[in-house]
Amino acid sequence: MLALRNFSEDDMESIMNTNVVVVGAGGLGSPALRLLTAIGFGKIRIIDRDIVELSNIQRQTVYNTQDIGEPKVEAASANLQLLNPDIEFDPLCISIQEDNAIDLLKGTDIILDGLDSFKARRVINRASLDLDIPYIFAGAVEYYANLSTFIPGKTGCFACVMGDAKDNPDNTCAQVGVTPTLLSLAAAVEVNEAILLATGQKPTLENRLMTIDSGTLTFDFFDIGKSDECPVCSKTVQSKAAEANDITATQLCSQSFNVSPAKIGKLNLNEIAQNLNQSYSIKITERSVLVNLASGEKITLMSSGSAIIKGVDTAEDAIRLYNLILSKNS
Ligand SMILES: [Zn+2]
Structure with missing residues (x-):
């Protein structure tokens, strides 16, 4: 350059x-x-x-x-x-x-x-x-x-x-x-x-x-230019900055979901892995913890708090497993 x-x-x-x-x-x-x-x-x-x-x-x-x-x-x-x-x-x-x-x-x-x-x-x-x-x-x-x-x-x-x-x-x-x-x-x-x-x-x-x-x-x-009638930039539209701790699950492909909290954070993956160690087969990498459940589901939890959950049929099941993994640590 x-x-x-x-x-x-x-x-x-x-x-x-x-x-x-x-x-x-x-x-x-x-x-x-x-x-x-x-x-x-x-x-x-x-x-x-x-x-x-x-x-x-x-x-x-x-x-x-x-x-x-x-x-x-x-x-x-x-x-x-x-x-x-x-x-x-x-x-x-x-x-x-x-x-x-x-x-x-x-x-x-x-x-x-x-x-x-x-x-x-x-x-x-x-x-x-x-x-x-x-x-x-x-x-x-x-x-x-x-x-x-x-x-x-x-x-x-x-x-x-x-x-x-x-x-x-x-x-x-x-x-x-x-x-x-x-x-x-x-x-x-x-x-x-x-x-x-x-x-x-x-x-x-x-x-x-x-x-x-x-x-x-x-x-x-x-x-192109600015539209005086634009509902987004012509008025002061305050975004609803979220404080809610809502969790959303989005289907990626069949039986795979991304589960994310509304507010991203920084999880201590080592601590989570240690607490989970007793009951699950887990693998920890620099950026994520992979949890294999005996029933076949796989959860990849990232330090941001988001997770990819494979092997579940519904968003509800994905959120349930997400909460299960994280509540072991609260
Ligand atoms: Zn505009």
């Missing part, structure tokens, strides 16, 4: 001092994470609730076949740490929602979109405004991607552009697919915006919407 025209040592210093968060470590998040890591953004938080599946690997380039069955954030951090040992990773295996978004995004400088739903993007958008953190939006499906950079107080927001567009269940990546090359193109643009923001330059997608059609290799740009 330092050999580049218009790129100074100070710019590199700024990048190394920038703390980014990638929300969603899937098709868009993977190539974005590889670039951010290789370039050397100092601290990278990764948020994703899912586990790695074989079908992910052709486009989710941060994983390899040995990661199948592992929480994505843990596998991504481990693989990326090999790429650049100087970076501090903060993996959070959790589903981002209205009541935890502020906690999850707080303390970062730039939010990068690796999501696949409008619903989650609305949550990020609101939190980005509340926290005054720029949000680099990207969405990709089939051969088409949309991108823009939203800066609170300076540009419009995601809701200004997208209105109240809802997720169309017939037009998801699972239904119509998404081409891996498009994901790399879009992710590269996202990271380019992040570099501009980190080095104090004007992002090229500030007040602009970029569309990519990788089928015809067409790149279009549209001027």
